[in-house]
Amino acid sequence: MLLRLVVMCLSLVMLADVTAAKPNVLIITVDDMSADSIGSYGCPIEGISPHMDALVRSGMRFQYAHVQVGNCMPGRNVMWSGLYPHNNQVEGFYQVKQPKHKHLVDLMKEAGYFTAIMGKTSHSTPYHPYPWDSILDAAEDGSNYDKKNPFHFGEATTRGIAAAAKTGKPFCLMINVSDPHKPFYSGDRDKNQPTKVVRPDQVPIPGFLFDDPVVRQELALYYSSVSRADDCVGQILESLKSSGAEDSTVVVFLSDHGMPLPFAKTQLYHHSTHTPLTVRWPGVTKPNQMDDQHMVSAVDLTPTILDIVGASIPKLDGRSFTSVLKGKQQQGREFVIK
Numbered sequence: 343m344l345l346r347l348v349v350m351c352l353s354l355v356m357l358a359d360v361t362a363a364k365p366n367v368l369i370i371t372v373d374d375m376s377a378d379s380i381g382s383y384g385c386p387i388e389g390i391s392p393h394m395d396a397l398v399r400s401g402m403r404f405q406y407a408h409v410q411v412g413n414c415m416p417g418r419n420v421m422w423s424g425l426y427p428h429n430n431q432v433e434g435f436y437q438v439k440q441p442k443h444k445h446l447v448d449l450m451k452e453a454g455y456f457t458a459i460m461g462k463t464s465h466s467t468p469y470h471p472y473p474w475d476s477i478l479d480a481a482e483d484g485s486n487y488d489k490k491n492p493f494h495f496g497e498a499t500t501r502g503i504a505a506a507a508k509t510g511k512p513f514c515l516m517i518n519v520s521d522p523h524k525p526f527y528s529g530d531r532d533k534n535q536p537t538k539v540v541r542p543d544q545v546p547i548p549g550f551l552f553d554d555p556v557v558r559q560e561l562a563l564y565y566s567s568v569s570r571a572d573d574c575v576g577q578i579l580e581s582l583k584s585s586g587a588e589d590s591t592v593v594v595f596l597s598d599h600g601m602p603l604p605f606a607k608t609q610l611y612h613h614s615t616h617t618p619l620t621v622r623w624p625g626v627t628k629p630n631q632m633d634d635q636h637m638v639s640a641v642d643l644t645p646t647i648l649d650i651v652g653a654s655i656p657k658l659d660g661r662s663f664t665s666v667l668k669g670k671q672q673q674g675r676e677f678v679i680k
Contacts, residue, residue, distance in 0.1 A: 393576035401622030424644035424658035461518030496577030522567035
């Protein structure tokens with residue numbers, strides 16, 4: 343009897359050690375933001391993105407990361423299936439009720455993770471509602487979160503981490519910021535004021551647009567919305583830090599595609615798909631690392647996350663780039679397909 347008790351206790355300790363060894367995963371996306379709209383990727387507007395820049399510089403940023411699709415639902419389904427649209431069946435804005443593949447949610451749950459999402463919920467899976475452990479689109483009182491309110495993103499993050507802790511499982515938490523997707527910041531009457539309000543005379547004019555007062559005004563509203571997206575990311579990161587889980591959490595950050603303006607969104611130009619991809623993996627990546635040799639893409643995200651947490655990886659179109667995160671060379675990454 344005593345021996346059985348000792349064995350049982352040792353088994354519980356080993357199980358606890360295995361659980362503790364698994365890192366948490368926090369995925370942060372921003373919506374409709376070009377890579378060069380933040381300072382760490384070349385935006386000249388001073389103070390536009392302090393929180394996103396701090397996150398980018400805290401881990402490894404990829405200079406040549408691209409998404410596959412210049413719009414949301416098909417693009418996000420590439421990210422979280424590891425399959426190109428013709429293989430995951432989500433080739434537009436419609437639901438696929440009986441997908442033939444497993445989604446990141448399924449694979450992480452099989453690996454012992456608590457899964458939760460806020461924002462872009464119906465666009466991030468082949469159909470909705472999908473079996474996340476928790477959907478954080480509404481507050482505890484049942485009222486819908488305001489997807490332009492930075493504090494609501496912080497609150498949802500706190501709740502997701504706490505819910506995972508109650509289950510004793512590591513978390514895979516996906517927080518999707520709505521800015522700078524339209525509707526843009528609308529001026530003084532907007533109840534969600536960004537930290538930085540950008541003036542028309544401060545905006546850089548991208549080469550695919552012409553310099554005109556109307557264009558400048560639209561860009562000013564866009565960049566003000568980028569600032570509000572940065573405020574949201576700041577609240578998410580503050581919630582992670584306050585939870586005490588920061589040092590055991592892998593953070594993945596990116597935009598789903600380029601700015602929502604002509605010749606960018608819904609297109610496949612360089613600026614349509616170039617994304618500010620950053621991975622911060624405690625104990626593996628180092629601050630201020632930049633990979634400017636390998637081309638990686640959204641189809642690689644799911645196998646990479648599964649590889650990081652030690653989960654089994656099914657046959658996918660994408661492949662893990664964890665060796666790059668570990669500072670090694672990886673052959674065959676000279677191009678991406680989009």
